[in-house]
Amino acid sequence: AQSVSQHNHHVILSEAASLELGCNYSYGGTVNLFWYVQYPGQHLQLLLKYFSGDPLVKGIKGFEAEFIKSKFSFNLRKPSVQWSDTAEYFCAVSDSSYKLIFGSGTRLLVRP
């Protein structure tokens, strides 16, 4: 079965610092990859997604992610974080079954 690993459970950064959150998945076939964000007390929001093509994907709010097939990874990046980026970030993967499987999430705290 598909599984998704997010190795960073808690990340604390100061404003303007760069961010990289790791995501690895287990399935070796064709996958679709997603990053979602959940702000405190709010619903899930899609940050970006990868289906095919350019492995560098740009999303909303200045986020981007790079799909590296050889490493089964889809890491999320942002060059300069803001206090408003404080949230929980979830990586998710779907395969030919169309089931969307989530990683355990990474809680990001950005200090002003």
Add this chain to the structure above:
Amino acid sequence: SAVISQKPSRDICQRGTSLTIQCQVDSQVTMMFWYRQQPGQSLTLIATANQGSEATYESGFVIDKFPISRPNLTFSTLTVSNMSPEDSSIYLCSVLRQGSYGYTFGSGTRLTVV
């Protein structure tokens, strides 16, 4: 993208009772899923709701505890049966429309079992 109406948005229930959550989509969708998000946790897939047939459950989830119905392409229900405090979670409906790789999530049902 599809628009989902999920009801109720929240409820407080007594242990041993059951609650049925409804998920209504504004257009026909290929796939419908039910997730659980326990406090402070990620989303865990409960099952895939199949139109006109039994749902497909993930490991750790059984039909007796979480019966699911999907009578048509736009509607599904999830029942949380014989509830205990451990069932206190947010339950979310998610849909995927044919030809689209975008998943839409309902606003969730926040369930508290006392």
